Amino acid sequence: MKExxxxxxQDIISGLYDNPELNTDLYVVHxxxxxxxxxxxxxxxxxxxxxxxxxxxxxxxxxxxxxQFSLDANIIxxxxxxxxxxxxFLSKSSxxxxxxxxxxxxxxxxxVQPINKKVLIEYVSSNPTGPxxxxxxxxxxxxxxxxxxxxxAGFEVDEEYYVNxxxxxxNILSVSLWIRYAQLFDxxxxxxxxxxxxxxLIDIAKKLKKIKSDEFYIANKNISKLINSDQEEDEVFxxxxxxxxxSQLSKDFxxxxxxxxxxxxxxxxxxxxxxxxxxxxxxxxxxxxxxxxETESRVEKAIQGLKSNGxxxxxxNAIWFKSSDFGDDKDRVLKRGNGDYTYFASDVAYHLDKYDxxxxxxxxxxxxxxxxxxxxxxxxxxxxxxxKDKLEVVFIQFANLIREGKKITMSxxxxxxxxxxxxxxEVSTEAARFFYINRKADQHLDFDLDLAKEQSKDNPLYxxxxxxxxxxxxxxxxxxxxxxxxxxDLALLDSDREVEIQKMLQQYPxxxxxxxxxxxxxxxxxxxxDLASSFHSYYNSEKFLVEDEMLMNSRLFLLSGxxxxxxxxxxILGINAPQEM
RNA sequence: GCCCCGUUAGCUCAGCCGGAUAGAGCGCUGGAUUCCUAAUCCAGAGGCCAUAGGUUCAAAUCCUGUACGGGGCACCA
Numbered sequence: 065m066k067e068x069x070x071x072x073x074q075d076i077i078s079g080l081y082d083n084p085e086l087n088t089d090l091y092v093v094h095x096x097x098x099x100x101x102x103x104x105x106x107x108x109x110x111x112x113x114x115x116x117x118x119x120x121x122x123x124x125x126x127x128x129x130x131x132q133f134s135l136d137a138n139i140i141x142x143x144x145x146x147x148x149x150x151x152x153f154l155s156k157s158s159x160x161x162x163x164x165x166x167x168x169x170x171x172x173x174x175x176v177q178p179i180n181k182k183v184l185i186e187y188v189s190s191n192p193t194g195p196x197x198x199x200x201x202x203x204x205x206x207x208x209x210x211x212x213x214x215x216x217a218g219f220e221v222d223e224e225y226y227v228n229x230x231x232x233x234x235n236i237l238s239v240s241l242w243i244r245y246a247q248l249f250d251x252x253x254x255x256x257x258x259x260x261x262x263x264x265l266i267d268i269a270k271k272l273k274k275i276k277s278d279e280f281y282i283a284n285k286n287i288s289k290l291i292n293s294d295q296e297e298d299e300v301f302x303x304x305x306x307x308x309x310x311s312q313l314s315k316d317f318x319x320x321x322x323x324x325x326x327x328x329x330x331x332x333x334x335x336x337x338x339x340x341x342x343x344x345x346x347x348x349x350x351x352x353x354x355x356x357x358e359t360e361s362r363v364e365k366a367i368q369g370l371k372s373n374g375x376x377x378x379x380x381n382a383i384w385f386k387s388s389d390f391g392d393d394k395d396r397v398l399k400r401g402n403g404d405y406t407y408f409a410s411d412v413a414y415h416l417d418k419y420d421x422x423x424x425x426x427x428x429x430x431x432x433x434x435x436x437x438x439x440x441x442x443x444x445x446x447x448x449x450x451x452k453d454k455l456e457v458v459f460i461q462f463a464n465l466i467r468e469g470k471k472i473t474m475s476x477x478x479x480x481x482x483x484x485x486x487x488x489x490e491v492s493t494e495a496a497r498f499f500y501i502n503r504k505a506d507q508h509l510d511f512d513l514d515l516a517k518e519q520s521k522d523n524p525l526y527x528x529x530x531x532x533x534x535x536x537x538x539x540x541x542x543x544x545x546x547x548x549x550x551x552x553d554l555a556l557l558d559s560d561r562e563v564e565i566q567k568m569l570q571q572y573p574x575x576x577x578x579x580x581x582x583x584x585x586x587x588x589x590x591x592x593x594d595l596a597s598s599f600h601s602y603y604n605s606e607k608f609l610v611e612d613e614m615l616m617n618s619r620l621f622l623l624s625g626x627x628x629x630x631x632x633x634x635x636i637l638g639i640n641a642p643q644e645m
Numbered sequence: 646g647c648c649c650c651g652u653u654a655g656c657u658c659a660g661c662c663g664g665a666u667a668g669a670g671c672g673c674u675g676g677a678u679u680c681c682u683a684a685u686c687c688a689g690a691g692g693c694c695a696u697a698g699g700u701u702c703a704a705a706u707c708c709u710g711u712a713c714g715g716g717g718c719a720c721c722a
Contacts, residue, residue, distance in 0.1 A: 100665070109664060112702065122702070146665050147702065191722065233722055299721095382720050393647070393718075400720040407722050435649050436718050461650075461716080503658080506650060508715070510657075520684055522671070530684055538681050582662090590659060593669075604677085604686040645684070 065138060065161075066095045066106065069152060073108055076132045086117055097567070101560075104141070104151035105567070111148040122148030159566035160554025166569065166625045167550055174576045174632050176218035183219045184418055185211050187429035188336065188343070189226040192328045193237050194262050196335050197481040199431075202509065203460045204484070205500040205638075207429045208341040209585040210458075212636045217580035219425075224345040226414065229325055230353060231404070235306045236260065237328075238321040242280065242309070244269035246288060249281050253288045258302045268327045272320075280320070284312055335484050339493055340638040352413045353405075363405055366413035366448070367398055375447045385412075390443035412444040419450050427583075432459040432506065458583050463500065463509040471510075491516040494639045498525040501637060502589045524593050525639070528630060531596035533645040535627040538608050544620050552617035561602045562622060568595050572629050576636070585637070592633045599626050 070093045078088040093110045111126035118125060126144040133142055141153035166173045187207025190200045211221045240259035244266050247253050255261060272280075290308060310317050329346075336343065355361040360368070367383070370376045375386045381401035385408075388395050398409040418426050430437070442452040465472040465482065472482070487496055495516040502524065503509045521527045557566065572591070579587040608623065610616050631641040 094664095096664075098665085103665070107664085109703095112664080115702065149665070193722090228722065231722070380720080384720090397720045402720080404720085406720070432649075433717060435716085439648090459649080507658090508651085512657090518684095521686095523684090524670080526684065527670095530682080534682060534685085541681055586659090590669085597669085600685055601687085603681085604683090607681070609681050645682080 065154065065158065069106060069108070069139070070095050072133065073110060073129065073150075076129050077110065077114065080128060080132070081114065081118060091117075097571070098151070103145060103149070104143070104153040106152040106154070108150045108152075109148075111144075111150060115148065126150050156558040156563060157555040159563055159570070160557055162566055162570040163554065163557075163621055163625045164550070166628050167546070167621070170628060171632060171635075173628060174573045175216050176573075176577070178220070179218035181219050181424040182222070182422065183214055183425040183427060184222045184224060184421070184423045185214075185427045185429065186224045186226055186347075186418070188341070189228070190332065191228045191233060192325055192332065193233055193260055194328065195264055195331050196484040198465060198484055198487050198511075199462065199481070201339070201484050201487060201496060202463050202500045202505075203429050203431065204336060204339060204341045205497045206458070206460055206505055206585065209497075209501050209588075209637055210427070210429070210583055212638065213576070213580045213585055213588075216576055216636060219580075222345055222423075223343045224347055225343040226347050226349065227329065228349050228407075228410075230350040230410065231407070232303075232306070234321055234325065235310070236302065237324050238317060239305060239309055241265055241269060241272065241320055241324045242284070242287075242313075243291060245272050246281050246285075248273050249278055250288065252292070254292050256291060256302065256305065257296060258299070264328075264331065265324075268324060271327065272323060280313070280316060283316075284309075287312065335488075338488060339484060340497060347414070347417075349410050349414070352410055352417070361413075362417060363409050363413040366416050366444075367409065369416070369448045370398075370412070370444065373447055373449070385440075385444065385447070387440045387443035387447075390439070390446050392439040392443050396440050408440060411441060412448075415441055415445060415455065416448060416450070419445065419454065426455050428455065428457045430457055430459055432461045435459055456583075458505060460505050461508050463511050466510050466512045467514060495523075495525055497638055498589065501585050504584065504586050524589070526645075527600075528592045528596045528634065529639075529642050530645055531599045532627055532630045532634075532641040533643060534603060535599070535623045535630075536643045538623060539620060539627070542609055542616065542620055544617060546624075549617050549621040549624060552621045553614050554618060554621075556615055556618040557622055559606075561598070561605060562619075565595075565598050565602060565622060565626060568598060569625050569629055572633070588633050588636060592630060595626065595630065595633075599623075 073093045073095075074088075077091070077093070082088045091110065091113055093108055095106050095108050098104055098107050111122045111129060114120075114125055115122040123144060126148045130142050130144060130150060135142065138155055138158035139152055140155045143151050143153075145151050169175075185207055188196070188200055188204050190196055196204070207223065211223050214221050236256075236258065237260055239256060240261075243253055243255050243259060247255075247266075248269060287305075287308060291305065313320065352362045355364070359365075367376065370385055375389060376398070377384055377386065382397050383399040384395045385398050386395050396408055397406050398412070399405050415426075438457055442455060445455060446452045465487075491499075491513060499511050499516050500509070515523055516525075517523075519526050521530075557563070568591075575587060575591050579585055606619065608616060608619050610619075627641075634641045
């Protein structure tokens, strides 16, 4: 309906005012939904916009336009109001079209035809050194909902997890695992101060013991003494221990590392799956460093690319990238003085790889603490002759957990964090997903654990789900068949509440499109709350199982539309719409 | 110092690609259930949209400054 009005207005103004001085194609007619019923259903501000270029009174323009506008069965009245708005009044029966559409499209209502565009969303990508904790939860939900949303908007989506399985932290993880393992034989062995303290490594150590018995321990027993001499958090000492381990265990050290890595990734994958998060691609950082006999690794190639464009230099034994040439605060190190590549070096190679895989959009979902990181990555893309604007980064602000009105404090040090798994066990996957996504991503979020568990209208998720369950219940009792509802008389749905609900249902596809384009899935939550609220009002004001079968069927038809849209919206959030509660 | 983000009802927050009288939930006050799920609904009170300018026919919305609050600025990952 909007599109039709827009088109005919566009035709009218180009007919009336188009001339060599004024190209009316430049003025896009905007049609808005009106809040106030007095103003009709839809309105256009085009006369106000054209007032200046035409040097004419907007009301006069509006009147000229509506003279040319022809009414039909759906658009029953048009008028000029206020400073020059053109208001459109729709017939009550015209609102019912949306119900037929929903009824025929069902799950696909709101879905856009494939647009043949590919998008890569990289998210979570937490270090594989321990299980996911609640700090990762928000990004995880956001990424998975955005993925569903973009699929709904017609994109082909890949969801990727970048595994940081390279470098020093992997070594520390291996050492930590060995210590946990050694502790199974000698409880006197102490964990490194800088080691990974979490208990999950004990479980993994037990598994290791099952496979290797005491083999690794006996052969390297002497290291325990060295470790126990660790008294303070000294990075140099930690590196020293790593070196000893590497030389003494040699091949076994790699085994240890691979074993720990595999176990932890397994843990992460299980947690994500329980949380409704499904990455279809897992990208290993260390693969960027593999080189075939003939070619250099992707990291070396990436640096070579920067170098050949003249943006690399050497200083203090390190290799630097001149990111300051592209607006970054300062230059960044690619390869440290000790010969190690930095994380940034990996990231340059990784992003080049993403670009070269042929996506139309590349989206990163990062914790907001990484925002200072954008300039250098974009600089690296630019320096490699790639379009820096292709990379979109969404920042996720941290979430606080609130219990009994108070913030729960955590320290990631020493492993005292609440895991994602514990959160899910406490409040359920669905509540956790909803509460994480319910707020704009770049805003602080207070996650109220008590509210998430509450079963009342104060809990917005229950409120929405309850609306769905209530409708299911009515439909069950009515025993009405879909085919009967399809033939109901839509003109009977003419009360204010009924019209309002039909309008809301009509807005759903626009909402999905908007949420997808702006990467703002929280809009779905707000929409669903509004829709549920309108339904609950309606439910309390009308009776549905009435004698008059035509009336009953038309009302039930409306309810089934609401039900379908709640279902579709929740499914994008990865949340179930219950038949009963 | 530099860079992000915020400031809207007592509280928690929507709205922000400019549109007509600024919204929701909680809390507060008062009401609704012989009936399809009261896990619900209805009504009322409650606002200089931080502040000062600017752009515009029109600003909570766009631009600039200021104040206050949160976060970030590694040869870490």
